[in-house]
Amino acid sequence: MVEMALSITLFVFLLLGLVEAGRYAFLLGSLANAAREGARYAVVHPYAATSEIIDRVRQSVAGMNRDQLTISVPNPPRLPGTYVTVAVSYPFRSVLGPVLSGTVWGISTMRVP
Amino acid sequence: MGRGQSVVVVVLALVALLAVLGLALDGTNVYRARRILQNAADKGALAGSLLIARNRGIVEITRGQVWGEVSRYVRMNGGNPDKAVAYLVVNEDCDGQVEEDPTDGVDNDGDGVLDEDPGSFGNPDLRMDASNIAITGVVPIDRSVEGVWVTTTGDVTVLFGGFLRRTSETVRARARADIRAVGGIPPGQGVAPIAVHYEVVRRARRGDTITVWDGYNYQVTLTTSGGSSTNYGEPSNPYSGWLNLGWIHNAERETFENREVDQSPGTNELRRWFSQGSPQSVYAGPISEPPNPPSTRGDFIFGDPGIRTTVLHEIRRLIGRTFLFIVYDRWHTRNDLNQMFPTHGDFPEKIFFHAIGFVAVTVTDVRSGGAVKYVRGTFQSFTTAGSAIPGRGLACDDMMARTVSLVE
Numbered sequence: 001m002v003e004m005a006l007s008i009t010l011f012v013f014l015l016l017g018l019v020e021a022g023r024y025a026f027l028l029g030s031l032a033n034a035a036r037e038g039a040r041y042a043v044v045h046p047y048a049a050t051s052e053i054i055d056r057v058r059q060s061v062a063g064m065n066r067d068q069l070t071i072s073v074p075n076p077p078r079l080p081g082t083y084v085t086v087a088v089s090y091p092f093r094s095v096l097g098p099v100l101s102g103t104v105w106g107i108s109t110m111r112v113p
Numbered sequence: 114m115g116r117g118q119s120v121v122v123v124v125l126a127l128v129a130l131l132a133v134l135g136l137a138l139d140g141t142n143v144y145r146a147r148r149i150l151q152n153a154a155d156k157g158a159l160a161g162s163l164l165i166a167r168n169r170g171i172v173e174i175t176r177g178q179v180w181g182e183v184s185r186y187v188r189m190n191g192g193n194p195d196k197a198v199a200y201l202v203v204n205e206d207c208d209g210q211v212e213e214d215p216t217d218g219v220d221n222d223g224d225g226v227l228d229e230d231p232g233s234f235g236n237p238d239l240r241m242d243a244s245n246i247a248i249t250g251v252v253p254i255d256r257s258v259e260g261v262w263v264t265t266t267g268d269v270t271v272l273f274g275g276f277l278r279r280t281s282e283t284v285r286a287r288a289r290a291d292i293r294a295v296g297g298i299p300p301g302q303g304v305a306p307i308a309v310h311y312e313v314v315r316r317a318r319r320g321d322t323i324t325v326w327d328g329y330n331y332q333v334t335l336t337t338s339g340g341s342s343t344n345y346g347e348p349s350n351p352y353s354g355w356l357n358l359g360w361i362h363n364a365e366r367e368t369f370e371n372r373e374v375d376q377s378p379g380t381n382e383l384r385r386w387f388s389q390g391s392p393q394s395v396y397a398g399p400i401s402e403p404p405n406p407p408s409t410r411g412d413f414i415f416g417d418p419g420i421r422t423t424v425l426h427e428i429r430r431l432i433g434r435t436f437l438f439i440v441y442d443r444w445h446t447r448n449d450l451n452q453m454f455p456t457h458g459d460f461p462e463k464i465f466f467h468a469i470g471f472v473a474v475t476v477t478d479v480r481s482g483g484a485v486k487y488v489r490g491t492f493q494s495f496t497t498a499g500s501a502i503p504g505r506g507l508a509c510d511d512m513m514a515r516t517v518s519l520v521e
Binding site for chain 2: 036
């Protein structure tokens, strides 16, 4: 019985760890995609306002609270030959506590043609 | 815990684990597919537009050839041409007037009407796909075509989407590449320090001859391939200029490449610029026609009317070479610029040519002695890498040096 209780506890922690790893991987992919969408929009619209690019990034994320996104975008005009870096971050709070929590980043850099 | 109860816990836990793992894997797969399709759409649109840009005004090409190029690049970049659709971007305002940027609300040509964005997406008459191209492929591409839209679609199998009763997810990507007057040329890329008024370029066609005179009332003569000639310019309104590229003002790039410094170039430097291309980048701004106020974007390059005699000798050695002449819409005095840029310090005592694009000219003849001198050349078609910014150049123009780049 004691062995079962111990092994179940361990098992549940392992299980939650795997679930959280999956959630982390999903956030990572979603933020990378959103940053890429934002950077692409910024380089094909060099005079677009920063707010337009931020909206584009917000629309591109899924499965997270958009109000908690932090988005960094360079201001226009984005001159030909220069590089545009869009960075998106989101707080990852694990159910396993602060040890496995942190900030997830998605960063994309593209060159203005 | 009773016998067999742990099995229930393990099964429930495994279901939860598989669901979250599935979400991560399927999400990653969908994003990956989306990225590949976007890449395929981007490359297809760029390839189609580039084919049009390189041939427009030179040889006739058809929709079939454009679709062939689009589908080839879609396939090479991981997309499926059978699930791709392309639309031609058509500018129905091919009136030879200046191009307008539909997003900035500025009436560049002063005709009281804002040109609309030549979207054309979804127009069945402009559609190209694997099924209709057998019929529409023979339709020629005309001057009004200014770009290509491409959409690509793909189905991604979602392994764990079964929880939501979905076996596949449809992913779409869309891109548009436009052909426009090139916005900037980097150093050493063949820009010659000669400016020509855009009225001359507006009326020119490939193969026409341009003669830039010195000591002849600052005139420029355009001779068509049919032999008829037209003169432009007068002493009070020069239609050509010799540019001292040592001092360039650009409100968006004041400190860029240290261009806004009087470098007092000597004759040898001017010669070198001619033989090796401008040592500075040159950036075009939007055209502005009276009665509109002059544009404040783009390069203002100081120079003199006409063409400098001292280097005509140098050009004689370079007959047969193709140069990019700078196209300008207006020239300004120091007082003009002081008013246009009131927060800038005082400008030097010169006249400033406002660059709005480039035109490729192959030099065929030079006369560097006597009272009347000139450089003569033939207009060429020229496409290069660069940025396609709306509002630059002339609508549906074949002569201004052009570029292709993604705009959507």
